[in-house]
Amino acid sequence: MSFENDAALPQDPSGRVVSAGDGARSLGMVAEDADYLRDAAAVLAAPPSVVPAGLLAEVLARNYGLSGQIDILSSEVECTAEVRLPDDRRLILKVSAQPAAVESFRFQSAAIAAVAGVDGFVAPRVLPTRGQEPMFECEGVCGYLQTRLDGTALHRLPASPGLLRETGRALGQLDLALGSGDLPAMHRPVLWHVRCWPGLMELRHHLPPGPVAEAVRRAMADFQGNIAPRLGEVPWQVTHNDPSPFNTLVTDDGIAFIDFGDGCFGPRIQDLAIAASHNVSDPSLPLGGAGHLIAGYAEALPLSSVEANLLVGLMKARQSALILINYWRSHLFPENAAYINKNVGRAERGLAILSALSAGDAQEVVMATTR
Template sequence: MKAAAKSAETYFRAAAAALAMRSDSSGPDMSVALLKRHYGVTGSIATLSSEVERTIEVGIPDGGRCILKTSTRPEAVDSFRFQTSALAGLQGAAGFVAPTVLRTRSGELMFGEEQTCGYLQTRMEGIPLHQVVPTPELLFRTGRALAQLDLALAQVNVLAAHRPILWHVGCWSRLMELEQYLPSGSVADRVRAAMAEYLEFVEPQISNVVWQVTHNDPSPFNMIVTGQGLGFIDFGDGCWSPRIQDLAIAASHVVSDPTLPLGGAEHLIAGYASIIALSRLETRLLVGLMRARQSALILVNYWRAHLFPADAHYIKKNVARAEHGLSILEPLDVAFGEAAVLAAVSSSLP
């Protein structure tokens, strides 16, 4: 027991340390030289916002666009190993869209030289979900696509799935260390209540649901409406976790309508369950997981905004949504939460 607790503590400290470091975007940009050397590619480049690695959009002469991700951090090697092996394994899967990893001139999924590693992928063309009106039909399709993604990820041989990730549920019991960075008042009260419920009710049972490799961050910024269907980008937080975690995360982001028990997440949950049936335990845990994820997002991002005030606007891009969603889900106890999920699962679109 002591060894397990020590291992969990070590995992949490390593995961927190990774997000306490400034983004690689603040260092010198070697993108042009790296593209030429490892891919034989030249073109225009533009830096995109990113919390960890440097992310560059590359415009190539034939009119296509790619995304180059690079980092000088030692832990990025495992992160990029995960991302590239996941994306490579998803090629050809049905029911959703994902970027394609472009191999280096030597045929590798990623490159490394001296202190820098990275990889190149296609850029997905479409509209992020947060910029689209979230109709019931679209949310239902989003849930179906997410379930198809999870089915595909369960079949992929992914590398470095157990590397430290602060967004992993194994870290959540320690996240209240960050509550000093929360604004006082109702937000802090709701976060404390949600995390207390997680510790008391959800965490003791979470090992009894299905675990697999997951995306672990299907936010409205990482889900894209494309002409070929729903797409998923940014697998940087992916890891080995409860499968239902992907549903809990995506659903937690679309809680917005106070007139509905689950704030409109009903439609996304129904879509997911139409592909992957939820177990009775998953049905009971889902709302608690949704609230805990909203709370984790609030805690981590207030902390990181304190560390990096110049980047606070970008860091907190999902916080207002999480705070509003948490306020909607607050009245649901375990029994009412389970009933609401069961009602959503048994429903269908008109």
């Protein structure tokens, strides 16, 4: 991105400043949205927070009175660690020294608490600190502790119609639970929010020339011209905003959702668009195979005609956003490119399949799927 006024932001390997303000305004974004985009981009332009294992042990003991074996896990922004207690219980500790993490952790811990005990899906539980707080802040470090769920990530399992339908139904139940009220920090800047997407085309120079770049250009033009102007016609609420196959688990107790770090206040249908976009893989099936997931979601949360009309356009825009953001971030952090790009191939294949559908055909398939 080309935000010349953001000297504090990192530079990419070529020396180009990573930012998002003036370029976004040149694409027709209002100043408020351009500022939101700039602040959201700064979060993902920062290197992952690194917290030494010794400090993790210290904050665990100080804030929770616990000790155990600590193993640091892969993570894009915050420091995530698995804690194995002496009694073999396993927990997940999320910690960061980044200032923006305070608002993110406030949201995450509140979102997990808001869905605790709700039927129809599984989610982690937040463990309170010694002071009965959902998160801790001390000496420049903040974080929270949650239970670790045992299960198999969706991307590791065959995408059977029954499993996809069950996943969609569970996601609808999750959105019903998240829609019950406001949460702290739900309006904080998140680059995956739809209000950022018009400005993401500033990142297109990171894409290799060819059919993927052209499909991204067309999908984002359609989003800006035909989808975004109608988003005010659909319900908005707190959403998970990243129910990918990596954040969806199959457990003995049902479908589980983890990692609420990208959650925010946005169009409710966005959660379905994201989950469905990750399951477009077979051009011989309706919507590439995502129809079963969409049908399951509609059993829990029936789609309005407007939502049905916008869904495939949102799916393509989300695939394009994923491609743009991850090519950019892998350029910034080449040593972490394999982890950053874990979903890119799936998004590129899915976008190619959906791009072959006309808008009318896409809406007709969605309506037929949800009848």
